[in-house]
Amino acid sequence: MSHDLFEAAKAAMAFSHSPYSKFPVGAAIRADDGKIYTGANIENLSFPQGWCAEPTAIGCMIMGGGKRIVEMAVIAEKLPLCPPCGGCRQKIAEFADKSTPIYLCDEVGVKKTMTLEQMLPGSFETDLLG
Ligand SMILES: [Zn+2]
Numbered sequence: 001m002s003h004d005l006f007e008a009a010k011a012a013m014a015f016s017h018s019p020y021s022k023f024p025v026g027a028a029i030r031a032d033d034g035k036i037y038t039g040a041n042i043e044n045l046s047f048p049q050g051w052c053a054e055p056t057a058i059g060c061m062i063m064g065g066g067k068r069i070v071e072m073a074v075i076a077e078k079l080p081l082c083p084p085c086g087g088c089r090q091k092i093a094e095f096a097d098k099s100t101p102i103y104l105c106d107e108v109g110v111k112k113t114m115t116l117e118q119m120l121p122g123s124f125e126t127d128l129l130g
Contacts, residue, residue, distance in 0.1 A: 005030055006105055009073040012038035012053065019043065020050075024077045027053035031066030054088040058095060069096040075105040081112060089120040 005028050012026030018041055025041040039056025053074065061069070069092060076082035081104045084092060092102070098117035103110045 003109075005036060005071060005073045006075070006103065006109055008036045008038050009075045009105060010107070012040050012057070013075060013077055014040075016040035016053070017042045020045075020047070023079075025053040025082055026075050027057040028073045029057045029061050029066070030070045030072070031061050031064075032068040032070055033064075033066045035064060035066060037061040037064055037066060052085060052088050054084050055091050058091055061095070067095070069100055071101045071103070072096070073103040073105055073110070075107070077107075080106055083114075084119065089116070090124065092116060093120055093123050 008028035009026045012028060013024040016024035016026065018024050020043050027039045029037045031037055037057050037060040039053045039060055041051065041053045042056060043050035072092065074082050074084060083104055084102065093116060096116050098115060100116045101113050102116060102119060104112040
């Protein structure tokens with residue numbers, strides 16, 4: 001991963017709306033159109049109505065014209081690593097391939113790289129329906 005995706009994810013954290021958890025998270029996607037799309041977590045007083053940084057970035061990608069996730073970086077201010085939650089893994093799977101790398105970052109750079117397949121093995125797919 002080039003440095004720009006990490007920097008974009010880190011910068012996205014500043015846009016986090018996380019007054020309840022005080023736990024800013026940022027995500028950045030390099031899409032198939034070559035552009036970088038970013039997102040932050042957006043919490044809500046009614047907790048289940050809030051959402052993670054990854055779907056914010058996915059929504060920006062779709063509205064910006066990107067179709068597929070080429071690579072993705074995730075970072076959280078207060079965690080050494082912030083792997084996407086289960087729901088986000090399914091959301092990412094909609095727009096990524098099994099081999100798509102997801103970079104788990106700390107404040108200085110990439111700490112761990114995992115593919116989507118490693119994160120979501122045996123995922124729900126229409127191929128399984130025969
Ligand atoms: Zn999530």
